[in-house]
Amino acid sequence: MDTIEQLKKERKKLLHEVEALLTMIATPVLVVDREGAVIHTNTVAENVWRRSPITLMNKRLPELIEPAKLLKLVQQGKPVKDFPVQIIDAAGIHHPYMCRIHPLYVNKHVERAVLQFTQPVLQQGSERDRKYTTRYTFSDIRGNSPAITELKVQAQQVAKSDSTILIRGESGTGKEVLAQAIHAASHRMKGPFVALNCAAIPESLLESELFGYEEGAFTGAKKGGKPGRFELARGGTLFLDEIGDMPLFLQAKLLRVLQERRVERIGGSESIPVDVRVIAATHKDLEAMIAKQQFREDLYFRLNVIPLYIPPLRERKEDLYGLVDFYMKKFADRLGKETKRLSSQVWKKFYEYHWPGNIRELENIIEYIVNLEIGDLVTMSSLPASLRENAENENGTDQPLSVWQNKTTLDPSPLKIEETEEYLIQQALRRFGTSTEGKRKAAEALGISLATLYRRLQRYHREKKFSK
Incomplete structure (x- = not known):
């Protein structure tokens, strides 16, 4: 009996030590048992997997990491250094990492293992890939409104193709985030994502930035010349932000490149093939610009193969x-x-x-x-x-509104108590669904018991306000 109690104490002490250490580690870490079930994690791991601690601790290694051989290495109880794996995040995107396994022993038996993940060091010569990478995926496009949900579905469908995309939306809506997410979900995800803001570069420099130049093409040209963004993006995606600000003389040249998939550097005569997917974006009214002859209609049709619209926040x-x-x-x-x-x-x-x-x-x-x-x-x-400055009712008192601490997306318009209660329940059910599990989550989010929720629904059903 004393031996069992001593074993329990040893395990408890080990777990406390592990928990303290996890908070000090700046790379993703998982602690798993012999069966590969996650029992501890750190904040960095939550961000990498894009899952909450509770969700992560309900998973096993094969659900989170490839290959399956990793679990066998854990069970063998031998330290492993720099084992290549693919982390699978909540959106199903695979991210390459190197895994280090540190077994944890209790009385000479392997009880658990600490898995630490580091990003692989890129090989020499891959400077382009280090510079032109993406940070965002579809999981970074936040929102559950019908407009955003439909947008993500459409974008995920077209991500697999090479068709040109035109993203429309006001400034600040996240057009580049969407472009990066499309690239990250495409078969070009391992290639570069090269962005160029057409409004941020002077007209005199925009042509050379886009198409590159040969040595001696103009005063100040670099020795050996310089590749343009099209060449840098080969095998990947070229994102042309604020395409509506591109001058007309460059629009004609861009149109030709989109048609021929070949570029010529300034001062050069060689036609260079480029395997690039183009995503353009603008907040301007291109149709009005076409009517004023400020934007080429033929280029518009070449860019607008797949139009995507990001709604403003007010909508x-x-x-x-x-x-x-x-x-x-x-x-x-x-x-x-x-x-x-x-x-x-x-x-x-x-x-x-x-x-x-x-x-x-x-x-x-x-x-x-x-x-x-x-x-x-x-x-x-x-x-x-x-x-x-524009706030209304400035003399009103500020009171905490506890319902907003729950994870439901609701409208805080002033309503009577009964109307507010009914509205909150209705919105919670829309978010979580009307299945048994959905109702359980809705009740939890609203801060009421499941029995109370059912009583309210029965009352609303009798009053024919909305169905069960």
């Missing part, structure tokens, strides 16, 4: 809760601070606000709040002056 305000929650946690982690709660007045203002800067503006405001708010409740006085 998908049901996504506000999730976005605020994400950015609040992001900046709290980055700045080493606690997350904040928004008062009902602040939520009301957020839902009434026009958001001319879209997601970028929301992100900046949340970063401002996390930096400057001392307490845990964000009131109207905590907001930037630009947002606060």
